[in-house]
Amino acid sequence: MFLMKDIVRDGDPVLRQEAADVAFPLSAEDQQLAKDLMEYLVVSQDPEQCKKYGLRAGVGLAAPQVGVSKKMASVLVPAPEEGGKSPFTDVIINPVIVSESVQAGALTEGEGCLSVDKDVPGFVPRHDRITLRYFDVNGEKHQVRLKNYPAIVCQHEIDHLHGMLFYDHINKDHPFETNEDMIMIE
Ligand SMILES: Cc1nc(NNC(=O)[C@H](CC2CCCC2)CN(O)CO)c(F)c(N2CCN3CCOC[C@@H]3C2)n1
Ligand code: NI
Numbered sequence: 001m002f003l004m005k006d007i008v009r010d011g012d013p014v015l016r017q018e019a020a021d022v023a024f025p026l027s028a029e030d031q032q033l034a035k036d037l038m039e040y041l042v043v044s045q046d047p048e049q050c051k052k053y054g055l056r057a058g059v060g061l062a063a064p065q066v067g068v069s070k071k072m073a074s075v076l077v078p079a080p081e082e083g084g085k086s087p088f089t090d091v092i093i094n095p096v097i098v099s100e101s102v103q104a105g106a107l108t109e110g111e112g113c114l115s116v117d118k119d120v121p122g123f124v125p126r127h128d129r130i131t132l133r134y135f136d137v138n139g140e141k142h143q144v145r146l147k148n149y150p151a152i153v154c155q156h157e158i159d160h161l162h163g164m165l166f167y168d169h170i171n172k173d174h175p176f177e178t179n180e181d182m183i184m185i186e
Pocket of ligand 1: 044045046047056057058059060061062065078110111112113114115152153156157160
């Protein structure tokens with residue numbers, strides 16, 4: 001199981017690399033990596049376990065953040081209400097955004113990153129809607145249309161696979177600037 005000590009921090013070159021495509025069928029090592037990436041999210045979203053293991057809660061985790069420069073990330077978007085269904089959860093492998101809305105979307109709270117210890121205030125403008133193509137751990141191909149929160153989370157994770165960090169998108173001079181057609185996501 002990954003702990004905070006296993007999370008690579010900003011400054012490590014692995015976070016600024018283009019990660020490598022994952023080969024199918026998955027090696028035993030890559031199967032274990034997929035399991036561990038998802039397990040981190042599940043444990044971190046359980047308040048008791050999160051505290052017990054001293055984790056920072058997460059809704060996504062990309063392989064480069066644990067020092068593995070491969071195109072794999074886990075996503076676990078919590079259910080909007082208790083006991084509901086997660087809007088999107090999977091381990092996305094070799095993901096490609098095949099189309100994206102012109103309309104921007106941003107989290108009203110801004111973003112953070114398990115690999116960035118400092119707070120970087122500001123809106124992170126992303127695409128409000130995306131069509132995402134990826135492979136799951138069984139090598140099955142998926143194409144999903146996501147919007148708002150799930151779309152934001154997936155864009156944050158896919159950025160990691162291309163060596164981007166959330167603050168790269170924040171306007172340096174006007175970090176909280178929005179335009180009227182930017183969707184602000186709670
Ligand atoms: C928005 C949020 N970001 C949390 N952390 N940051 C992360 O996930 C980073 C990735 C997210 C940052 C913005 C978009 C993607 C990790 N990253 O660096 C991976 O690349 C949260 F923890 C969190 N939630 C809300 C839901 N809650 C359910 C119950 O459990 C606690 C959980 C807390 N929401
Ligand atoms: Ni991150």
